[in-house]
Amino acid sequence: MPSVPTPRLPTVSDVAEAAGVSRQTVSNVLNAPAVVRPDTRGRVEKAIADLGYRPHASARRLRTRKSSTIGVRLDPVQNGISGAVLDRFLHAVTEQADRRGYRILLYTAASPADEIAQFGRLLDGADVDGFVLTSTSFDDPRTEWLIAAGAEFVTFGRPWGLDDVDDPRHRWVDVDGRHGIGSATRSLLDDGARRIAFVGWPAESGAGNDRRRGWREAMAAGSGLSPEALDALDLHLEDSVSVAAGAVRGLLEGGGLDAVVCASDTLALGASTVVGPGVRVVGYDDTPVAAALGFSSVQQPLEEVASAALQLLLDGESGGEAGGAAGGAADRHRLLRPRTVWR
Template sequence: MSRLPTVSDVGREAGVSRQTVSNVLNSPDLVKPATREKVEAAIASLNYRPHASARRLRTRKSSTLGIRLDPITNGISGSVLDRFLHALTEQADARGLRVMLFTATDPDDEIRQISRLRDGADVDGFVLTSTFYEDPRTEWLIQHDVPFVTFGRPWGIDDLNDPRHLWVDVDGWNGVHDATVHFLDAGISHVAYLGWPPHSGIGDDRRRGWRDAMLHGSGLTPDAVDRLDLQAHDDVTDGSAAVRALLDGGHRVDAIVCASDTLALGAMLATRARVPVIGYDNTPVAEAIGLSSVEQPLIEVAAGALDLLLGPEGREIVGWDENSSDPRHRLYRPQLVVRTPTAITLARGDTSP
């Protein structure tokens, strides 16, 4: 097995001293641009990576991001945060950072865990997920000057554009709006929406996308649109029951847009796959059964979170910068993935209950 390159190897390759290489890695402003470019070229040529443990001892920083491991959910769409975590871990590793997972029973317990990890110098900054209305975690982090970024924008509080609150998010309004317009452009007017109960920031945002598209392009009255608005918990059985209740009431339904793939599967079961359905999250289940769905760009979201915390090329957590002109948030547009239902799905739709 070949030996890993060292700082001395980089120095020989670039024709500079070991100290100069160290300066380029740790204090690049001290090095002339031309020399820095030679060292960086040697680093790239040798595929050199700084020794993380030595770097932590030298800088007295943990080079570690903390993120809460969310409880396991039964919903099909529960894999979304797992995919985000995987993307974040891979990209953090490429920047010489580690990701530390921790658990918490509720937001208050999460704050206690964050405080403990911060006081012990185990973690330099945090990534928060699953933001919600009046989220107490962000206020605590700002008050205690702890670097953080949230996957999910602020909901119901005044710091949407606060430069101290770094956030990345996916534009759920656009995702559901595009899905609804897809049906409307095909001449389908009675497009129902199956979403979560109100007072969920993410859910309310997605519902607005459907409603705005329907009021603008369906030709239906606001009252008629309201009758197509269904609510259910993120559960296949609950979603299926909500759709069946609408159909049993004699309401016309030509297509259904859903807040998640979990609810979309419930809608497909309720309609026996005879009504086109679009889900949200583009889970492996959606791909397997040929379900059209809205895909969140999780790799880009993870990259954006790290860019906000470290800067585009940074390797140390700096958090917010009051002098920065760079926007302190990133909002990404999802993409509609249109599929044809698989043969097994269609066969299921032809069976009797």
């Protein structure tokens, strides 16, 4: 039988001819789209789509000295409830990176020092172009190391406790937990609740302190309770179902509650096991557990977080405001607002 000829794959020249531009312009659209005018970029992107052109990844890496790969740490599973949030974020950032022609390289690390060692190995081998960091903490040594190394990175989480909140070298995306918890608390107050407890984490948690502040401000403005009464309703606990259940049970026995607002769905699950039918519980993260058990929860916009993180890392700009933006040097930071899913 005669052999069937293999169809010729479209080339950069084919794309350039179809779009009416030069080969260099096509190369710019593929490798540095920000330098191409939007109308020209649109013509080239349409020609690429119409012809089904796919750049040769290996040749592109050799030409640009870029790996088209982003490193993301695969966090250890410490809590199957709240850990679902990072799983959803990882899926979102992987899908959106793929649409931009980038891959995600997952790596593991047992500690910040171990992760910094991973940074060095991945950068020395030119395995990644940059990093998306999660689980930021007070005085995070990872960001200091990356800034000193001149590496590209963006964090999902603000630089708690550091001086570089407005440093253009530290690009970050975060969700405004203060607004989310404050909004949920105000809604409960508007519905007539007054004794609303907050079940949160110990004081060394930056995100936890931010969420607690939202509850405290809303309660101070609308509950009519004294500062001392608010102190009694403010619990600082480890992220544990059983610990939360025991602490909330103590509040119920000591004077009753109208509602409980929590810093996580783990804590909310614990609270929900001991409150009566007349006490509303609000968690944070809107995990499958919250949906299955039917308690309300503050939902983080993880698709928006992933999109903003990639924009900041790959484009060097936020691409406009959405859901509320935090100002910062060169607009390199994004603070997105969550919403409460009421059940």
